[in-house]
Amino acid sequence: MLIGGQRKPVHSIVKAAMLAIWLCSMLFAGPSAAFAHAELEGATPEQNTKYEQSPKEVKLAFNEAIEAKVGSLEVLDDKSRRVTDADPKTSADRKSITLALPKLGEGVYTVSYAIISADGHPVSGSYVFVVGNPPQGVDASAFDPHKALGHEGHGASTELTTNQFIIYAVRSLYYAALLWTAGLMIWPLLARGRGSMLQDIQKKWEPIALRTLLVSVLLYIFVHAREILKGYPSGDYSKLFLETSVGREWIAMLVLALAGFLFVRMHPLARTLWAAAILGVESWSGHAAVFSPKAASILFDWIHLLAASVWAGGLTLLLLLWSKDRKEAGRFAVVFSRAALLSLMLLVLSGVGMTLLFLPSLKYLFYTSWGTLLLIKTGLVVLVLGVGGTLHLKVRKGELPIAVLLRADAALMALIIIVAALFTYISPLPANEPVTYHQMGDKMHVSFRVTPNKAGDNEFTVKVWLPDTVGEAKSVLVRLFSLDRKELGPIDVPVKPFEDTELTDFDGFVKSAYQAKGPFIPFAGRWEAEIRIMDKDDNETVQKVDFRNY
Structure with missing residues (x-):
């Protein structure tokens, strides 16, 4: 060739x-094996594990080398916030990656990783671990007093209805009386030595305010107790007042309202302590008592009420003085304008603090009537700041307060109290509903449930019906994807077969039931469940279910 x-x-x-x-x-x-892909071989802390103490670090070990300078490793808390901004470190052999952690409090945490194997193949995933005994996620159900009595069916209030107008009217009276009375009891300490006319007005109006408060507290308790126990036996009244926190707080409020008639005769400091105590009881029994950290939430609410009381009580005294002696009112206005501006600043700061504690994000302001009313209240407070600032400037120049501005300030105060009475009765968070999905088909039926569907522990149930000729499912896999944090890898839900006793059979089909319990939804938001069903012939079907929780 x-x-x-x-x-x-x-x-x-x-x-x-x-x-x-x-x-x-x-x-x-x-x-x-130059083109083999890196796979996760071990993780510390371990997946789906509970720890009594905070782990010092997260360490992920892979079977192959990974790129040292590409990829990410982060840990998120139950509000999907990063717990540390530290950079992860790769081992000398490039087979493990480590992230140092600060001391973690009780909660559910998500480990999310996205790395590149040595051959350039991306590998990502997520899993959860638990530290301590974290409280359950909060939604509208947390504000339902019926649960404390073992009652079901009423649900928490999330929207305004015409049937609740009488409750809101009583609440408006109650909050107005509470702030007015507490403010009048505080001002003798703030305005000591301001003349006999102011003292005479205080002596006349403090008993009137206390009587108004006592009547409003009685009405408040009667109306709310009747609403809670509507349709239940009268014997539950004793349980409500003696065995629930809300009932005991009502009793404490009534006792303090009666004690006010004794404290009004005491030193101004004792009266101020009484006002601080009765405002503290109201803070302890409101929305603030549900959220964590509880101490910060209650403190913000107490400061909010205290600042509102100083403003309400001082404005009342200024208006009463104005009707008697304009010059005396002008002298008191110097003290009041300073206290009012400080009170309004504290109102704004404490209100912002409570909102940030109550809501996972500011988007929640648009999900419920609570958010709508809070936005209205914010607008009213802005108007008050404008009116109060103008009054303060007039007083600083030595001028008398303008009557129109005083009336406007009083009208805005009344509106704010009414709005506060409304939105303190409504849940700040929307109500979560269990996920119930069912898909019928010629070749397969699928049912998927998540209960109660909130951040934290949930029960996941998957049921699959395949034709008798195919037989039971060989395997079922469930993975969760965060639609709000799409950069996170999927979270595997380790469902296992269980004996289902529900009568949910279909002729010609055989059922397979799987279940898992645990904190596999680590934070609230929008989620997608991917259900992968494999039959005995290794034919795989994928179902996707979108849901959300708050």
């Missing part, structure tokens, strides 16, 4: 071809 004018034996060409094939096989399928 001649090639290019030279003779080459055929066997030389065959040898060359065989050598090339051998080299290719060594390159692509040799023992070095």
